[in-house]
Amino acid sequence: MNRFRTKIKINAILPVVCAVFLMAAMIHCGKAPVLTLEESLQTIPGATVKQLTPQPPFAKAFEIMLVQPLDHDRPDGPSFQQRILVSHLEAGAPVALVTEGYAIRHNYIRELSELLGANEIRVEHRYFGKSLPKTMDWRYLNLKQATADYHRIRQLLGKLYTNKWIATGWSKGGQTALAYRLYYPDDAAITVAYDAPLNLAQAEPRIDAFFETVGDDFCRRKLIKFQRAVLKRKAELLPIFIEYSEKKRFIYSIGAEKAFEYAVLEYPFSFWQYEKIDCKAIPADNAEAWRVFDHLKKVVSFGSYADQSMNSPAMYQFATEFGYYGYVTRNVQELLSCDDYSNFVFAPQDVELPFDPSIMRELDEFLRTKGKRILAIYGENDPWSAPQVELAGGVDTLKMILKKGNHFTFIKSFEEEDRQRMVSDLKEWLLQ
Numbered sequence: 247m248n249r250f251r252t253k254i255k256i257n258a259i260l261p262v263v264c265a266v267f268l269m270a271a272m273i274h275c276g277k278a279p280v281l282t283l284e285e286s287l288q289t290i291p292g293a294t295v296k297q298l299t300p301q302p303p304f305a306k307a308f309e310i311m312l313v314q315p316l317d318h319d320r321p322d323g324p325s326f327q328q329r330i331l332v333s334h335l336e337a338g339a340p341v342a343l344v345t346e347g348y349a350i351r352h353n354y355i356r357e358l359s360e361l362l363g364a365n366e367i368r369v370e371h372r373y374f375g376k377s378l379p380k381t382m383d384w385r386y387l388n389l390k391q392a393t394a395d396y397h398r399i400r401q402l403l404g405k406l407y408t409n410k411w412i413a414t415g416w417s418k419g420g421q422t423a424l425a426y427r428l429y430y431p432d433d434a435a436i437t438v439a440y441d442a443p444l445n446l447a448q449a450e451p452r453i454d455a456f457f458e459t460v461g462d463d464f465c466r467r468k469l470i471k472f473q474r475a476v477l478k479r480k481a482e483l484l485p486i487f488i489e490y491s492e493k494k495r496f497i498y499s500i501g502a503e504k505a506f507e508y509a510v511l512e513y514p515f516s517f518w519q520y521e522k523i524d525c526k527a528i529p530a531d532n533a534e535a536w537r538v539f540d541h542l543k544k545v546v547s548f549g550s551y552a553d554q555s556m557n558s559p560a561m562y563q564f565a566t567e568f569g570y571y572g573y574v575t576r577n578v579q580e581l582l583s584c585d586d587y588s589n590f591v592f593a594p595q596d597v598e599l600p601f602d603p604s605i606m607r608e609l610d611e612f613l614r615t616k617g618k619r620i621l622a623i624y625g626e627n628d629p630w631s632a633p634q635v636e637l638a639g640g641v642d643t644l645k646m647i648l649k650k651g652n653h654f655t656f657i658k659s660f661e662e663e664d665r666q667r668m669v670s671d672l673k674e675w676l677l678q
Contacts, residue, residue, distance in 0.1 A: 292313030436621070486539045519630070623657065646660065
């Protein structure tokens with residue numbers, strides 16, 4: 247009976263032993279087993295991989311939750327999981343590494359994959375979306391740590407994707423892509439930054455000056471008249487604002503009146519940033535209250551001033567490294583209820599917010615003198631184009647500004663001739 251049990255055990259493990267010896271023999275003979283893409287991704291240390299349904303033009307798609315050090319200077323310290331979306335075209339194709347500035351939300355960068363036949367790897371920014379640490383320790387929310395996230399991902403996935411990489415991002419993600427190039431100049435062959443400002447002050451004065459020249463005189467005057475009309479009719483419009491906010495469950499710890507005034511001050515910035523409404527369609531001073539309110543609501547996001555926007559990680563970064571914009575109050579000052587309308591009230595208030603200009607100054611110097619194979623794209627009417635980057639020039643950098651373009655300006659936004667010029671340069675840079 248004992249010998250029978252022993253025989254059963256030997257028979258049970260024999261196939262496993264044979265498989266091990268066979269795999270060892272194959273490896274010894276230079277015939278290592280070929281892993282699928284998913285199996286290869288699963289071998290990445292600290293990676294949890296889930297297969298997704300791919301979207302055209304991709305053949306496969308995966309979500310990776312990758313364990314990352316909270317502090318890359320202490321890799322054995324606290325960690326967090328960072329969300330990565332891999333859209334696979336083919337192993338030998340280039341890679342578009344999308345450095346998101348926030349949570350992963352949109353697919354606006356996909357045009358590089360379509361234009362250049364590239365795989366796409368989208369990386370959610372630390373402290374956003376699903377990529378949250380257990381405690382929001384603000385010390386580690388900075389460009390040094392964020393770009394180190396991308397560098398580590400580049401090292402890990404670069405073993406699977408060995409062709410050239412393109413770093414790209416939009417808006418805050420574009421700023422991050424440029425900083426990534428500064429800190430790790432050899433990680434990406436090309437950087438494409440869409441609508442990415444380079445602010446040299448916590449509240450960038452060049453944006454204030456921008457509102458004196460953007461568009462035409464008729465439109466600029468129309469916007470100011472609308473702001474003044476709304477504030478003059480505050481007693482009539484504020485109750486509508488409060489009723490609407492209650493339906494949306496917006497709570498304003500700063501006070502409903504001040505939130506309303508923030509929205510009015512924001513109006514010119516958002517109008518030009520998104521510019522989807524003809525200036526002639528702006529309601530007259532004496533238009534019905536609902537029409538005036540509806541127009542303001544279409545242009546400005548009221549939720550930006552609600553408690554849901556407090557302790558914003560993005561605003562922390564704007565306050566400490568990226569820089570941001572202030573509000574032009576001189577046209578409506580006497581109609582406001584107070585003097586202070588800083589956007590940084592929405593940043594975390596339990597930590598100091600000193601602005602360090604050295605990082606953006608270093609980036610500015612790098613782009614002016616050493617930046618190569620960089621494409622920067624802007625819309626002429628976008629306020630964020632006021633502090634646009636200045637590039638080194640020459641045949642291997644290109645800055646394109648779309649006439650009357652807004653903050654959603656991409657390669658596809660341009661006329662055919664300009665599109666062809668950009669794509670031609672990008673393809674040439676990939677060959678260098």
